[in-house]
Amino acid sequence: MRDQSLSCTGGGLPSNPFSEDIFVDQLENLPGVARIHYQTFSRIVQEVESLVIHPQEQRTHVQLGKTILVTAPRAGFGKSHLAARLRQHLRSAATTLTLPLDPSRPVAWPVGLSSILRQFCQETGTRSGANSQFEETGRFLLAQVVLSHIAGGNLNPKDCPADEARLRSEFVEIFSSETSPKMLAWIDKRASDLSRETSPEFLRQLGLSRNELGFWTRLIIDFNLRGDGALDPLRGLSNGEARERLLQWLRIATFYRPVLIVADGLDGFFRSETAGMEIAGILTGIRESVPGSITLVSMNEDVWQSVFEDRLPSAWIDRITGDTERLRPIDPESASELVRTRLESCGMGETGISRFIDKLETDHLWIDSETRLFPRGVIRQARELWESDAEAFFKVEEQDVVDDIAEKPLSELTDKVAFFSALQDERPAPPGRNVPEERFDPANESESTFPSVEQTEPPVSPIAPTRPIPTAQENPFFQNSIPNVSPLGTDSTPLPPPADQLAGIDSIIADIRGTGKTVVSETQPISKPDSNPNQASSPPPASKNRPLAPSDSFQAGNLNVKQKAPYSKEPPKPKPETAPVSPVTAPISPLNAETAPPDIAAFLQEEEKRLLAGPALQLDLERLERFIQNMGSLHPGLAQKEERFPGSRSACLRWNVHGKPIVIGFESPQNVFFWNNLLQQSLASSQDEKIAAFSHQSLPFEANLFSSFGFSPAVTEGRIDIIQMKDRELAMLYATDNVYSKFVETPESNRAAQIIMRHLDPLWRRISRPSS
Numbered sequence: 001m002r003d004q005s006l007s008c009t010g011g012g013l014p015s016n017p018f019s020e021d022i023f024v025d026q027l028e029n030l031p032g033v034a035r036i037h038y039q040t041f042s043r044i045v046q047e048v049e050s051l052v053i054h055p056q057e058q059r060t061h062v063q064l065g066k067t068i069l070v071t072a073p074r075a076g077f078g079k080s081h082l083a084a085r086l087r088q089h090l091r092s093a094a095t096t097l098t099l100p101l102d103p104s105r106p107v108a109w110p111v112g113l114s115s116i117l118r119q120f121c122q123e124t125g126t127r128s129g130a131n132s133q134f135e136e137t138g139r140f141l142l143a144q145v146v147l148s149h150i151a152g153g154n155l156n157p158k159d160c161p162a163d164e165a166r167l168r169s170e171f172v173e174i175f176s177s178e179t180s181p182k183m184l185a186w187i188d189k190r191a192s193d194l195s196r197e198t199s200p201e202f203l204r205q206l207g208l209s210r211n212e213l214g215f216w217t218r219l220i221i222d223f224n225l226r227g228d229g230a231l232d233p234l235r236g237l238s239n240g241e242a243r244e245r246l247l248q249w250l251r252i253a254t255f256y257r258p259v260l261i262v263a264d265g266l267d268g269f270f271r272s273e274t275a276g277m278e279i280a281g282i283l284t285g286i287r288e289s290v291p292g293s294i295t296l297v298s299m300n301e302d303v304w305q306s307v308f309e310d311r312l313p314s315a316w317i318d319r320i321t322g323d324t325e326r327l328r329p330i331d332p333e334s335a336s337e338l339v340r341t342r343l344e345s346c347g348m349g350e351t352g353i354s355r356f357i358d359k360l361e362t363d364h365l366w367i368d369s370e371t372r373l374f375p376r377g378v379i380r381q382a383r384e385l386w387e388s389d390a391e392a393f394f395k396v397e398e399q400d401v402v403d404d405i406a407e408k409p410l411s412e413l414t415d416k417v418a419f420f421s422a423l424q425d426e427r428p429a430p431p432g433r434n435v436p437e438e439r440f441d442p443a444n445e446s447e448s449t450f451p452s453v454e455q456t457e458p459p460v461s462p463i464a465p466t467r468p469i470p471t472a473q474e475n476p477f478f479q480n481s482i483p484n485v486s487p488l489g490t491d492s493t494p495l496p497p498p499a500d501q502l503a504g505i506d507s508i509i510a511d512i513r514g515t516g517k518t519v520v521s522e523t524q525p526i527s528k529p530d531s532n533p534n535q536a537s538s539p540p541p542a543s544k545n546r547p548l549a550p551s552d553s554f555q556a557g558n559l560n561v562k563q564k565a566p567y568s569k570e571p572p573k574p575k576p577e578t579a580p581v582s583p584v585t586a587p588i589s590p591l592n593a594e595t596a597p598p599d600i601a602a603f604l605q606e607e608e609k610r611l612l613a614g615p616a617l618q619l620d621l622e623r624l625e626r627f628i629q630n631m632g633s634l635h636p637g638l639a640q641k642e643e644r645f646p647g648s649r650s651a652c653l654r655w656n657v658h659g660k661p662i663v664i665g666f667e668s669p670q671n672v673f674f675w676n677n678l679l680q681q682s683l684a685s686s687q688d689e690k691i692a693a694f695s696h697q698s699l700p701f702e703a704n705l706f707s708s709f710g711f712s713p714a715v716t717e718g719r720i721d722i723i724q725m726k727d728r729e730l731a732m733l734y735a736t737d738n739v740y741s742k743f744v745e746t747p748e749s750n751r752a753a754q755i756i757m758r759h760l761d762p763l764w765r766r767i768s769r770p771s772s
Contacts, residue, residue, distance in 0.1 A: 013390055017342035018383035021076070021376045033337045036375060037082055040325040044068060044086055044260075044296065048094050049646065051258040051292055052673035065286055065293040067320055071301050072327040075267070076376025079298040079327065083262045086296070092126055092680045093646060093673060094258040095133060099282065103268040107278035109242040113234065116246060120253070121228070126680065127172050136172055138220035140256045142187060143171035145194055145217065148202040161186050169712060177224050184224060191217050207251040207291070216252060247289040254292030261286060261295045269307050276311040284319050332366040335378045342382070352393035360385060598748060600739065600755045607735035617730045619696035625650050625666035627737045631760065634753055638764075646677050657768040661689035664767065669693075669701045679706060682719055689719075690771045696725045721771040729763075736760060 034041075047066060072079055087096040100115035101107060117134070125136035147167055149155035157164060161183045162174050174183045187194070195214035203213065215233075222230035234245055253259050263283065269275035286295055297320065299307075308320070330338075336357045343353045364381050365371050611617065632640040632653060639656040643663070649671070653664040663682065667674045675693075682689055695701035706716045736756045743752035 013394065014346040016383060016386050016390075017346045018379050018386055021379040021383070033334055033341065034085075035337065036078055036330055036334050037327055040070060040327065041082060041085060041089075043325065044294070045089060045646065047294055048090055048258050048260060049673055051294075052093050053671055063291040064288060065290045065295065066323060067283060067287050067295045067297060068323045068325060069304075069321055070296060070298045070325045070327065071304055072299075073301055074374070075300055076374050077327045078375045079300075080264055081375070082327075083264055083296060083298060086260065087262075089646065090260060092677050094260050095120075095123070095137075095253060096260045096262065099261060099263045101263055101266060101269075101279060103272075103275075107275060107282070109239050109246060109282070110237055112282060113237070113242040113246040113249075116249070117231065117234065125172070131172055131176075135224065137253050137256045138216075138223065139171050139175040141252055142175050142217065142220060143167045144202075144255070145198065145213075146187065148199060149194060149197065152199050152202075154197055154199075169706075175224060184221070188221050188225070191221055206255055207289075208248060212248055216248065243285060247285065250286065250290045250293060254290060259290070259293045261293060262298070263295065264298045266299045266303050266307065270303055271306045273311065276307040280308065280312050280316045280320060284316055287319060329372040329374055330378070332361060332373065335366060335373050336361075338375060338378055339382050342379075348394060349396070352396045355396055356382075356385065356393045359389075598743075600743070600748070600752050601759070603739045603742075604735055604756075604759060607738050608731045611731040611734055612727060617696075617698070617727050617734070619694065619699040619725070619730065621666045621668060621694065621699070622650065623737065624694060624733065625653075627733065628664070629653060630740075631736075631757065635757065635764070645674065645681065648674050652678075655768070660768075660770065661687050662692055662768065663689055664692045666694070669695075669699065669705060672705060675705060679716075679719060683715070690721050691719055692721045692723060692767050694725060695722050696730060718771060721769070723766060732760070733763070 047068070070079060070082070090096060097116055097119050100111055105111050120134035120137065121132050123133040125131045125133050127136060146155065146160060147164060150157050150160070150164060160167075162170075162180075166174060174180050175187070177184055192214065195210055195217050198210060198213060203210065206213065208216070219230055219233065237245065250259060263279070266275075266279070269279070283295055283297060286293060308317070312320075339357055339360065340353055343356060348356070360378075360381055361367065363385075366373060629640075629642070629651070632638050632655065637657070641654045642651045643654050644651055648665075648667055650666045652666070655662040655664065663678070665675070665678060669675070678691060682691055693701050701722050703713070703716055703720065703722060706720070736759060740752055740756050743749050
């Protein structure tokens with residue numbers, strides 16, 4: 001018995017982890033449970049990812065932005081927490097902004113322009129920690145302007161200080177006044193001409209006129225040369241001018257990457273007569289003028305009803321409510337996880353946490369169908385329980401749980417078979433294990449006596465009842481339940497008792513077997529009996545490789561029965577084995593000498609030849625993922641785990657080979673958002689991990705895919721390992737997949753897995769090879 005240690009200072013209780021039930025936006029320390037409102041979360045993430053995966057479609061076809069209205073029945077459902085989770089999750093894929101909507105300042109375009117520009121200047125860029133998001137977005141625009149002139153033939157590439165590849169991949173460094181002042185000075189002299197001679201197609205993609213492009217080009221160049229003073233032309237604008245400049249800048253920002261705009265904290269406008277029209281005007285303006293933007297409007301239903309529903313024209317209501325997500329109550333499992341995460345942070349042990357959650361579930365009827373759980377309500381319930389009984393949960397002893405649920409051992413109970421037999425014979429039952437075997441003679445029940453407790457000694461062998469259990473012919477139960485035991489001597493076959501004397505014995509046997517007192521092996525094969533069943537013999541000990549003889553017996557508690565089994569001419573049917581945990585190290589099952597084993601290696605060669613002789617092979621990434629996932633899980637040296645990353649439609653596999661992490665992706669090369677995000681996360685991690693990708697002539701994977709995101713070839717080659725596969729390698733993989741599927745549900749599954757593992761050894765070595 002031991003007490004759980006308290007995680008606190010000076011032996012006292014830690015501070016109440018449930019004292020804060022109002023969410024404070026802290027991106028670096030974001031508590032919570034991922035499963036809460038996961039449907040709404042994943043839907044918004046998919047909307048943003050679709051803008052990244054298909055950027056050319058967004059630029060070619062003019063589209064409106066999207067507005068998603070998220071409502072909750074009341075406060076405390078986690079709306080603000082959901083927005084923070086989205087910003088954290090999409091940090092590498094989209095720019096998240098907050099609209100300045102609160103009663104302390106006017107709901108006007110100049111306020112919105114000032115706030116949005118300030119967020120861009122304060123937010124760190126995703127490519128370099130030394131630059132702001134405003135600098136990164138502006139330099140991307142300058143690089144695209146120069147590239148559009150080179151593509152249109154208006155500019156000779158030799159006249160530009162930087163080549164096209166660097167303009168695409170290193171635009172952040174090229175237009176820096178510190179690292180590359182030559183390029184910035186070059187574009188400073190030609191900014192007016194470049195804006196005036198820009199092609200109409202490029203202007204249409206941007207959504208700007210030549211004058212508007214010239215204004216922002218000059219402002220961005222001046223900002224990189226002089227700093228914040230270059231933003232003076234954006235200050236002191238009228239409401240209409242600020243509206244135009246804000247919408248122009250947001251179009252430039254979405255030309256670089258998607259923008260998620262969050263409108264939250266609208267409770268202060270409750271029952272306002274004018275705020276609804278002013279806020280709706282900004283929301284609809286962004287939606288209609290900024291394609292590639294998603295505006296997330298979050299509010300409680302009482303605010304929606306008092307500010308918007310009855311005060312807006314139907315056209316604006318239709319635009320705002322076109323995509324609506326209503327947050328629903330959370331389930332008891334999510335509530336338990338929410339409480340658990342906070343209790344674990346304060347050092348409470350597992351036993352105390354379980355009892356803490358159980359008491360909350362019981363006291364507040366979490367599982368009742370009428371109970372409506374929401375995050376803040378659950379946290380406040382837990383806060384009250386902590387304030388009243390926290391110390392008791394810290395002092396819970398782990399042994400208490402065992403004591404509460406432990407059952408008395410079978411040896412302390414009255415022997416059930418002897419007890420019921422005594423009832424049938426109208427005699428007293430023996431008191432269980434305290435009756436020595438020599439004092440209870442089943443052959444002479446009338447002369448048996450039962451000593452007092454002082455005279456008893458521990459028994460040396462179990463008690464054998466007078467009447468045996470019915471044979472398999474009399475009770476079908478034994479036809480499918482032949483125990484695996486050791487013999488106890490010679491066999492004797494008593495006559496079966498009358499049926500009325502065995503009433504209820506099946507339930508007794510099942511009860512004794514269910515107590516866990518002994519382990520009874522099920523469904524063992526039965527060997528043929530000797531030609532002379534009456535001859536006494538001492539059978540050899542039972543073992544795993546020897547089937548039970550008919551004279552074998554089994555034990556269950558204090559019950560000892562010798563049983564004759566009927567002889568069957570049909571040999572026992574082997575039970576098919578499932579896929580082994582580790583067939584590489586598992587022993588190969590012994591083969592039947594009468595039947596030759598299948599030549600799996602020959603099957604593999606024939607299947608490879610068939611595939612190579614057939615139609616042209618295509619790289620099927622989904623099939624490749626499924627097969628490598630199955631095989632990798634059987635390999636003991638890979639420590640395989642499955643992970644999902646933003647933008648992925650399939651799971652990634654993480655291996656650990658000699659302490660080196662390897663991430664294997666199975667996404668199409670066209671999913672540029674996924675590969676960009678995966679490389680960024682890999683570079684941001686503290687581990688020197690390698691990313692493996694597969695390529696075939698039917699679906700080539702080019703390394704220059706990452707140059708459009710600003711990654712240099714040296715960085716790409718150091719992290720990305722592209723495994724080029726020919727038809728021979730692809731046929732080998734598909735052949736092993738086909739052959740293994742034939743044997744996976746047969747007794748040869750172990751052998752098939754071992755042979756296939758060794759056959760694919762070159763593949764494991766190629767994937768595990770360190771990147772250059």
